[in-house]
Amino acid sequence: MSAEKLFVEPGARLNARAWTKGLAPSRRLALVSEAGAWRRFGPGVEKALMRAGFRVHRHLLPSGEAAKTWDSVSDLLATMLSAGLGRDSALVALGGGAVTDAAGFAAAIFQRGIPWVSVPTTLLGQLDSGLGGKTGINLAGGKNLAGCFHRPRAVVCDPEVLASLPPRERISGFGEALKYGLVFEPAIWASITGNWDALMAGDPVLTGKVVERCAAWKRRVVDSDERETKGPRELLNFGHTLGHALESAAGLGVLRHGEAVIWGMRAALRLSHRCSGLKASFAAEADRFLATLPVPLPRRIEPRRLLELARRDKKARGGRARFVLLRAPGRPVTAFVSDREILRAVREIL
Ligand SMILES: NC(=O)c1ccc[n+]([C@@H]2O[C@H](COP(=O)([O-])OP(=O)(O)OC[C@H]3O[C@@H](n4cnc5c(N)ncnc54)[C@H](O)[C@@H]3O)[C@@H](O)[C@H]2O)c1
Numbered sequence: 538m539s540a541e542k543l544f545v546e547p548g549a550r551l552n553a554r555a556w557t558k559g560l561a562p563s564r565r566l567a568l569v570s571e572a573g574a575w576r577r578f579g580p581g582v583e584k585a586l587m588r589a590g591f592r593v594h595r596h597l598l599p600s601g602e603a604a605k606t607w608d609s610v611s612d613l614l615a616t617m618l619s620a621g622l623g624r625d626s627a628l629v630a631l632g633g634g635a636v637t638d639a640a641g642f643a644a645a646i647f648q649r650g651i652p653w654v655s656v657p658t659t660l661l662g663q664l665d666s667g668l669g670g671k672t673g674i675n676l677a678g679g680k681n682l683a684g685c686f687h688r689p690r691a692v693v694c695d696p697e698v699l700a701s702l703p704p705r706e707r708i709s710g711f712g713e714a715l716k717y718g719l720v721f722e723p724a725i726w727a728s729i730t731g732n733w734d735a736l737m738a739g740d741p742v743l744t745g746k747v748v749e750r751c752a753a754w755k756r757r758v759v760d761s762d763e764r765e766t767k768g769p770r771e772l773l774n775f776g777h778t779l780g781h782a783l784e785s786a787a788g789l790g791v792l793r794h795g796e797a798v799i800w801g802m803r804a805a806l807r808l809s810h811r812c813s814g815l816k817a818s819f820a821a822e823a824d825r826f827l828a829t830l831p832v833p834l835p836r837r838i839e840p841r842r843l844l845e846l847a848r849r850d851k852k853a854r855g856g857r858a859r860f861v862l863l864r865a866p867g868r869p870v871t872a873f874v875s876d877r878e879i880l881r882a883v884r885e886i887l
């Protein structure tokens with residue numbers, strides 16, 4: 538699969554002619570969204586697509602994680618089939634990570650795969666979940682357990698759509714962005730921590746710059762390891778071993794994804810100092826910033842439960858928990874970590 542084209546600029550969502558170039562010979566497509574994103578941006582994008590010469594078949598998924606089920610994907614596939622869409626058609630997904638995951642999955646399996654474009658409307662979506670081609674749904678046994686790798690042709694990141702994001706969604710997105718700063722490019726960390734108030738107030742220029750840097754890193758890493766078999770893609774998992782564990786232990790939807798990653802990074806910074814040589818002064822300074830963020834921590838989380846979940850993480854080998862850690866800012870490694878160290882770090886952050 539080839540890398541997605543990135544379109545990052547104010548108003549990009551309305552410039553459909555640019556991001557649909559060569560997309561669907563039949564000039565027909567499914568425009569898939571959910572109520573929250575549709576109400577704000579749907580009609581504008583639909584009109585832009587029609588002006589670009591497409592016949593558009595609209596379909597709304599349920600909001601949030603409810604989009605990521607067999608039933609809702611099955612309804613979407615039925616809409617596409619009854620609209621007469623085929624291999625020569627395409628799909629455009631407009632919404633947060635839940636929409637792009639579920640709709641991208643439908644694009645991956647409809648008639649064995651049709652092209653799609655991702656138009657992420659959340660910050661998390663623009664810098665992370667809307668690109669890279671991991672698509673899928675949740676199963677009763679856990680999140681994201683069924684899916685396909687199917688990269689979008691283009692990803693359209695329009696900073697204008699982020700103006701309406703509630704603060705929690707914004708913090709969740711910057712939580713993920715801070716990860717890119719720690720793992721790949723310390724300048725991203727500096728530009729977020731140094732401009733926090735302006736970013737939280739929605740400054741579109743500064744936000745667009747952060748989105749551009751993080752999305753470029755994600756694309757580069759995915760290009761070198763599309764199916765997460767060679768190593769580099771694993772590095773995107775910094776803060777995620779315990780972050781995912783917390784997300785599951787708290788119950789689906791209680792913590793936003795990036796909020797859980799913020800807690801996971803606080804633990805991973807401690808582990809990086811103790812197990813992979815990260816300087817104590819940097820670990821403490823980074824932790825001090827993360828600790829100031831208003832991120833709720835669900836009560837009554839049992840440290841041993843988090844340990845158990847960490848040992849079942851996809852990076853674990855033979856029941857031993859493996860973490861992405863830092864040797865220094867911008868210098869990640871993967872390492873096995875003992876149960877004792879994990880419990881110690883977890884107890885310190887809970
Ligand atoms: N595929 C990947 O690589 C990947 C990576 C990380 C996370 N994810 C997935 O992403 C999902 C979370 O995505 P999310 O955080 O974007 O949440 P989401 O898609 O659930 O959307 C959150 C809420 O924001 C609202 N919303 C969307 N755009 C808005 C806007 N511009 N203004 C105001 N409200 C808006 C929606 O209506 C919804 O209620 C999870 O299912 C997670 O598993 C996927």
Ligand SMILES: [Zn+2]
Nearest residue numbers: 665713794798
């Ligand atoms: Zn993440």
